[in-house]
Amino acid sequence: MANHAVLYLLFVVEIFPKGLTDVIQTQQTVMVKVGEDVHLSCQLMQTKDVLQVTWQKDLPEGKKNIATYSEHYGQTVNPGFQDKVEFKDAGLKNCSIVIRKVMEQDEGCYLCLFNTFPDGSLTGRTCLHLYELHEPILQIRESNSTEETVVSCSATGRPAPTVTLNVPQQDLYFSNSSTVSVTNTNATVTVTTTAVLSGFRGNDAQVGCAARLLSVPEIQVFKTIPAVNQSSDDETGSDKNFISIVASFTAVVVSVFVFTVLLHKHKNRSFQLSTQMRLQTPQDENQKEEKTE
Ligand SMILES: *[C@@H]1O[C@H](CO)[C@@H](O)[C@H](O)[C@H]1NC(C)=O
Ligand SMILES: *[C@@H]1O[C@H](CO)[C@@H](O)[C@H](O)[C@H]1NC(C)=O
Ligand SMILES: *[C@@H]1O[C@H](CO)[C@@H](O)[C@H](O)[C@H]1NC(C)=O
Ligand SMILES: *[C@@H]1O[C@H](CO)[C@@H](O)[C@H](O)[C@H]1NC(C)=O
Ligand SMILES: *[C@@H]1O[C@H](CO)[C@@H](O)[C@H](O)[C@H]1NC(C)=O
Numbered sequence: 001m002a003n004h005a006v007l008y009l010l011f012v013v014e015i016f017p018k019g020l021t022d023v024i025q026t027q028q029t030v031m032v033k034v035g036e037d038v039h040l041s042c043q044l045m046q047t048k049d050v051l052q053v054t055w056q057k058d059l060p061e062g063k064k065n066i067a068t069y070s071e072h073y074g075q076t077v078n079p080g081f082q083d084k085v086e087f088k089d090a091g092l093k094n095c096s097i098v099i100r101k102v103m104e105q106d107e108g109c110y111l112c113l114f115n116t117f118p119d120g121s122l123t124g125r126t127c128l129h130l131y132e133l134h135e136p137i138l139q140i141r142e143s144n145s146t147e148e149t150v151v152s153c154s155a156t157g158r159p160a161p162t163v164t165l166n167v168p169q170q171d172l173y174f175s176n177s178s179t180v181s182v183t184n185t186n187a188t189v190t191v192t193t194t195a196v197l198s199g200f201r202g203n204d205a206q207v208g209c210a211a212r213l214l215s216v217p218e219i220q221v222f223k224t225i226p227a228v229n230q231s232s233d234d235e236t237g238s239d240k241n242f243i244s245i246v247a248s249f250t251a252v253v254v255s256v257f258v259f260t261v262l263l264h265k266h267k268n269r270s271f272q273l274s275t276q277m278r279l280q281t282p283q284d285e286n287q288k289e290e291k292t293e
Helices: 002-023 230-292
Strands: 029-033 038-044 050-059 062-070 074-077 085-089 094-099 108-116 120-133 137-142 148-158 162-166 173-183 189-198 205-213 216-225
Touching: 029 038, 038 050, 038 085, 038 108, 038 120, 050 094, 062 085, 062 094, 074 085, 120 205, 120 216, 137 205, 137 216, 148 162, 148 205, 148 216, 162 173, 162 189, 189 205
Parallel strands: 029 120
Antiparallel strands: 038 094, 050 062, 050 108, 062 074, 085 094, 108 120, 120 148, 137 148, 148 189, 162 205, 173 189, 205 216
């Protein structure tokens, strides 16, 4: 008998909240990014005579009225929430509000109350969780050893994100991975993961970094390590220099040779010419004398 009573109690406890959530349909938790707008909605699933819908914030010190909607008074947003909250769809069956530019102080649970006659109020509850996730910063540092490159990635978020380095190429792998977390003054956490990329042989390589946080879409960034075969670049550079030096040297040698040959020929010819002239000169003078006569 006692066992039966316990089972019956468990059955009642199990079924009771389900019955409540069936009456009002709403999201139990909403993840919202800092600074964005969030839409909270409640839908009454049963036909009831609703007099008014009230939105409240469930604070530790008590429930605080945010806004009300009734056919008689229309939409009313209480002072203190007027810059923050507005109705999106105001109705006695469907009722939704928008919270603008969500900040830390807006985090918490919100209630929608359908005040019905004669059943009293039916309440839906939605809890707002804030998150912040910034794009990860991926840095690549070359280590002294050409075969190893140090890769580090850091992402800032709230709550603390997980930061994962990845490399799509199969011959490359990360080793000696370490993670450091630093809590910032605004309650965000900067997580930095550093690892050594091994097997990098100078060809282009792509490394990726993913920042994840709860069920929020992850943010991935990629960076390409350019082909850094420094020594081979230098070799081809010096090869080119060597070729050009050889080429200019050859050119100089050839020019000097040609010049020498020409000069030699020229000297010979001028010697011949001068001897010819010397031999010819008296004859010429004679010819001139002959002409004048
Ligand atoms: C309430 O909202 C739901 C979904 O948003 C919609 O399907 C339904 O028709 C709405 N009902 C009324 C009475 O506006
Ligand atoms: C890298 O090499 C330089 C000089 O060759 C040395 O001073 C430095 O400590 C080395 N760094 C590492 C991390 O081994
Ligand atoms: C990894 O760390 C160990 C010890 O901390 C060190 O001996 C080893 O050389 C490191 N390996 C790489 C690839 O840096
Ligand atoms: C919180 O601090 C981090 C690190 O200082 C910064 O990157 C981030 O933008 C800050 N977040 C807000 C909402 O101010
Ligand atoms: C540079 O490239 C050449 C061939 O392309 C290769 O033989 C050599 O090992 C490479 N050097 C480094 C440091 O990767």
